Amino acid sequence: MLLSMTGHGEAHVDRDNVHVSVELRSVNNRYFKLNLRISDGYNGLESRIESLVRRYVHRGSVNANVRIVRDATPDDYHLNLTVLKSYRKQLESLCDELHLPELVHVNALLSLPGVVSERVGAAADADEDWSIVEAAVTQAAERLAEMRAEEGRAMQFDFERNAATITTELGEVESRAPLVVENYRTRLTERLNKLLAEYDVRVEPADVVREVGLFAERSDISEEIVRLRSHLEQFAAFIEQAESNGRKLEFLIQEMFREANTIGSKSNDARIAQHVVEIKTAVERMREMVQNVE
Structure with a gap:
C-alpha cells in the first residue's frame, strides 16, 4: 500500500481541567524529521511524542503543534498583600488630601497591577498529563495516517x-x-x-x-x-x-x-x-x- 508523505491531522482532548490540542502536518523528506512546538512546562514530553509519531510516519517532515492548557485553580494565584496595602494607603492619603469620600471597592484594588499574580508554570505537570497528551497525539496521528493513505x-x-x-x-x-x-x-x-x-x-x-x-x-x-x-x-x-x-x-x-x-x-x-x-x-x-x- 502506498502512503503519501503529505497529510494533516488534528485532535482535541479535554479531561478534568486539562485541554490538549494537537495539529500535525507532514510534507515530503528523504528521512523522518519532527519539528515540535509544545506548551511551556511540557518539554520533557518531546521524546515520547516523537516516538509516538514515528509509529505512524516513517519518512517525511512532520510539523507538530501541541498546546496544553490547564484550567486555573485558586492555588494557581497569589495575593500580594504588601502591594494591596500600599495601594490602599496611597488611596487613603489621596482622599484625605483632596477631601474626597473613600468610595474605592476592594474589587477595584484587586485589578491593579501586581496585586494578584499567576504562578506561571506551577500548574504544568508533564508526567501527570501525559496520558491526555498521548491520547490527543494518537488521534491526530491516526487522522494524519488516514489522509496519507x-x-x-x-x-x-x-x-x-x-x-x-x-x-x-x-x-x-x-x-x-x-x-x-x-x-x-x-x-x-x-x-x-x-x-x-x-x-x-x-x-x-x-x-x-x-x-x-x-x-x-x-x-x-x-x-x-x-x-x-x-x-x-x-x-x-x-x-x-x-x-x-x-x-x-x-x-x-x-x-x-x-x-x-x-x-x-x-x-x-x-x-x-x-x-x-x-x-x-x-x-x-x-x-x-x-x-x-x-
Whole structure:
C-alpha cells in the first residue's frame, strides 16, 4: 500500500481541567524529521511524542503543534498583600488630601497591577498529563495516517495508469524494431545501386548483409525492452505490497528512464522516437509523484 508523505491531522482532548490540542502536518523528506512546538512546562514530553509519531510516519517532515492548557485553580494565584496595602494607603492619603469620600471597592484594588499574580508554570505537570497528551497525539496521528493513505491510493491509481501507457508504447516499439533493420537494408541497397550504376558495378549481397548486420547490432534494443518490462513488473509488485516502498520505487523509475533514453538513442527510427517520447513523458510523471511516496 502506498502512503503519501503529505497529510494533516488534528485532535482535541479535554479531561478534568486539562485541554490538549494537537495539529500535525507532514510534507515530503528523504528521512523522518519532527519539528515540535509544545506548551511551556511540557518539554520533557518531546521524546515520547516523537516516538509516538514515528509509529505512524516513517519518512517525511512532520510539523507538530501541541498546546496544553490547564484550567486555573485558586492555588494557581497569589495575593500580594504588601502591594494591596500600599495601594490602599496611597488611596487613603489621596482622599484625605483632596477631601474626597473613600468610595474605592476592594474589587477595584484587586485589578491593579501586581496585586494578584499567576504562578506561571506551577500548574504544568508533564508526567501527570501525559496520558491526555498521548491520547490527543494518537488521534491526530491516526487522522494524519488516514489522509496519507487516501492520497497514496490516488497516487497508486496514477502510477498504474502511467505504467499502462508505458507498456502500450513499449509494445509498439517492440513491434516496430524488426522493421527498422529491414528498412535500413532496403534503403542501403537502393542507395548503393544508385551510386554504382554509372560505373556498371554490381553490389555484392554479402557486403550488404555484413553492413546490415553491423547496423542491427548497433541498433538492437531487445535487452533494453526486456529490462524496462522487468522494471514495470517489479514496480507493479512493489505498489501492491503492505508496506510503502518509496525509495525502491524511486530507484526503479530512474532505471526506467535510463532504459528509455537508451532505446531512443539506439533505435535510429522516427516512429520509435515518437513512442519513446510518450514513454519518457509517462516516466517523468511517475518520477514527480514518487518524490511524495513514503
